[in-house]
Amino acid sequence: MLRERLRGELVEPSDPGFPQAKQLQNTEYDAVQPHAVAYCESEQDVVACLRHAQDQGLPVHIRGNGHSMNGWSTGEGLVIDLSRMNHAVADGPLVRLGGGIQSLDALDALKPQRRQIVTGTFPTVSAGGFLTGGGLGWQTRRFGVGSDRIAAARVVLADGRTVRCAATEEPDLYWALRGGGGGSFGIVTEFEVHPVDAPMMTGFETLWAYEDAVDVLTAWQEWCVAGPDELGTSLVVLPGMFGPQGRPVVRVWGVHLGPTQQLVAELDALAERAGAKPIIRTVQPRGTYADVMHEALCGSQTVAQCHRTGSGPEAQGHRHPYTRQSYRLTGRAATRAESAALLDAWDVSLEQEKRERYLLCIALGGAANQVPRTATAYVHRDARFLIGYQMACRDVSADPGAEARLTGWADRAGAALAPLACGSYINFPSSRVSEDWETDFFGENHARLLDVKRAYDPENFFRHAQSIGSRALTTKAAS
Structure with a gap:
């Protein structure tokens, strides 16, 4: 047994x-x-x-x-x-990460050595999915995508063998694991990654009235494109249930790796571009990325408390409710008219329904875009932003018609994103993926990914709805 x-x-x-x-x-x-x-x-x-x-x-x-x-x-x-395979061990110039370690645990374990790894913007995402999908977040502009820092990986294959892949060992598999998405080629039990010295940085948050949303969204994108790679930032449009005085709000937040006075100057420049002042502006004390991320995402909770509720005796982190989403990558800053269209799709008139929903934008570019498109499986080297919409319902069973309304809203949001899109990110898939999702996620790299799949998992044992070969190999087997 x-x-x-x-x-x-x-x-x-x-x-x-x-x-x-x-x-x-x-x-x-x-x-x-x-x-x-x-x-x-x-x-x-x-x-x-x-x-x-x-x-x-x-x-x-x-x-x-x-x-x-x-x-x-x-x-x-x-x-x-794999959540119990959660080690983070400094090993000479590299760090060995268990495939199931979560971001906040890895950052916390490496903090005493003043080292850090490239992580995303949610504390309990595991290394396996994050790294194999590419790995985007506030550190992307400065240090590149997470998968660019993989030096090697141990992988259990469908035939039961365990292999180590690196630039000179199983090089095709090594290429595929750096952005080809999880669940396609094998089970990664351990990564060896290039860490970065933990730089001191400053966290910040600004809130803007929704009445200024078009100007702020337009200015923020221009600000990101023109700004230094040391600036990692997101913009999110939030409904009134999360805003001051119950009114919808635009939140701009993130980290800056330079001196605090430089950050202050950058925030002043954003306000000048927008032609409006934020209603709240907060600049945190300088700290490591682990400090800043903990403050931003866990608040006063301990590391143990910040984990998803039910996953440990002290865990208090929230779970996500029933959600429908639409996400795309874009290759340039939107014009003012395009920003207005994005906000029209968010639809402020839905405030009366009091649903959890948001429009999220994450700034990309910088170091991530200095790598050729085919150098790794992560192809999106021209992407400037990840932009998407999410709407949630806490209890679908008690809300007749909620599923249809959420799906319709996400579809309309996706249509608003389409004119700007240059691809999609496998770790942030839309609820309704495109018919040509292989090209959308992987571009010209999909053909090579399919070759790697045939070499390492020809029977398509590792599969899910959008895994490599889920259509091509299944179709072949059925014919």
Whole structure:
């Protein structure tokens, strides 16, 4: 039996902990009933899970910490959970990361050594999905995408072998893992990454009245394109439930790696471009990225408390409700008319429905765009922004018609983004992906990714709805 072959833990539907064990970050997938959830603690555990699944004819679903927006890390088969493979160890010039380690844990573990890794903007995203999908966030402009810093990886393949891939070892697999997305080629149990010395930086936040939204959105994009790579920033349009005095608001926040006085000058320049003053402007004390990210995303919570609720005895982090989203990458700053169209799609008239929804923009470019498009599987080297919309409903069952309304809103938002789009980011997929999603996610790199898939997983054992080969190999098998 699988339970007896694991050093880790197997949780089956008859076990009392199963309702919690099957959870993802998004509550929408609570209704999914996996065959079992295996909490792996070693590569040997992962191999045992693969062999058991193949012997039993079960599909596998690879889960780091369950942040897959479209539920790709769960299903009716065996969930292979890597969250207990969560080490972060400095090893000479590199750092070894367990495939399931979460961002805040890696940053916290490396902080005493004044080193850091490139992470995203959510504290509990795991290394596996983040790095294999590319890895975008506030550090992108200064240090590049996360996958550019992978030096090597240990991967369990569908045939049960464990290989190390690097520039001179299994080079095609190494290329594919750097931006080809998770769940396609094998299970990455460990990464070796190039860290960066933990620079001192300053966090900041500004809030603007919604009445200034068109001017602020337009000015912010121009400001990012013209600004230094040391500036990492996001803009989000929030509904009144999150704004002062119950009014919708535009939030600009992020980090700056230069002197505080330089940040202040940059924020002054943003206000001048917008032709309006923020209603609130906060500049935090300087600290490491771990300090700034903790303050911005965890507040007064400890590291243990900041984890997703239910994942540990002290964990208090929130889960996401039923959500529909539309995200695209764009290659330039939008004009004022285009910014107005983006805000029209957000639709301030929906304030009366009091739904959680937002328009999110993350500034890209900088170091990420200094790498050729085909050098790694991450192809989006001309992207300047990640822009998207999300709307949520806390209880779909108690809100007749909510699913249709959320889907319709996301579709309209996607149509507003289409004229600006230059591709899509596999780690932020839309709820309704495009028919030509292979090109949208991977561009001209898709053909080589499919060749790598055929070489390392010709039977398409590792698969989900948008994995490499999910259409080409399935179609071949069915013909």
